[in-house]
Amino acid sequence: LAKTTQPISMDSYEGQEVNITCSHNNIATNDYITWYQQFPSQGPRFIIQGYKTKVTNEVASLFIPADRKSSTLSLPRVSLSDTAVYYCLVRPMDTGRRALTFGSGTRLQVQP
Amino acid sequence: SAVISQKPSRDICQRGTSLTIQCQVDSQVTMMFWYRQQPGQSLTLIATANQGSEATYESGFVIDKFPISRPNLTFSTLTVSNMSPEDSSIYLCSVSGVSETQYFGPGTRLLVL
Numbered sequence: 001l002a003k004t005t006q007p008i009s010m011d012s013y014e015g016q017e018v019n020i021t022c023s024h025n026n027i028a029t030n031d032y033i034t035w036y037q038q039f040p041s042q043g044p045r046f047i048i049q050g051y052k053t054k055v056t057n058e059v060a061s062l063f064i065p066a067d068r069k070s071s072t073l074s075l076p077r078v079s080l081s082d083t084a085v086y087y088c089l090v091r092p093m094d095t096g097r098r099a100l101t102f103g104s105g106t107r108l109q110v111q112p
Numbered sequence: 113s114a115v116i117s118q119k120p121s122r123d124i125c126q127r128g129t130s131l132t133i134q135c136q137v138d139s140q141v142t143m144m145f146w147y148r149q150q151p152g153q154s155l156t157l158i159a160t161a162n163q164g165s166e167a168t169y170e171s172g173f174v175i176d177k178f179p180i181s182r183p184n185l186t187f188s189t190l191t192v193s194n195m196s197p198e199d200s201s202i203y204l205c206s207v208s209g210v211s212e213t214q215y216f217g218p219g220t221r222l223l224v225l
Contacts, residue, residue, distance in 0.1 A: 001138075041202075042218060042219065043219050045215030046113075046214070046215065049213075096140065100214050103154060
């Protein structure tokens, strides 16, 4: 499985856009990039997943360059409730039968 | 998405005792997993719960310490045996189904004194 590297922590203020970049230099051709969010005292929650270019949903956008060696999770106009740990994971397409492997994640602190 | 419940949500236990954590899903799922998250740390996979057969354990985790059952497609239990303070963690149940997206339960917060 490809190893991921992301910043340990980030700080932001309410209303700002936050971009968290993850590097995955050894990503394989059949790997997806997946992001999870974890609030204190809760289990991780799936946010977004993509293979290439850009994916957007109601929560975030995911930008993946052509070489797919990195990805950027973009959170528009963050609020205090976006304070959480964000995990970048790389998973094979056939991964339904294999558990996700979590790295250290990025601890995002949003201040007023 | 699957709705996952865990019981108990938290517990305080004495060393040397055992605790069984239950995980219930609202729909049939292909895979069920158990993770541990120590304070301030990321998630570590303990094992994959296999229906009708022995669980598949990750390196560093053994069946005698963490026996797991999965009697059907919606239910699993994890037992933390002969507990010590080092077992104080959050234990998380996770499932994946046809969609292959992995969903997590709310976790069981365990404190061993």
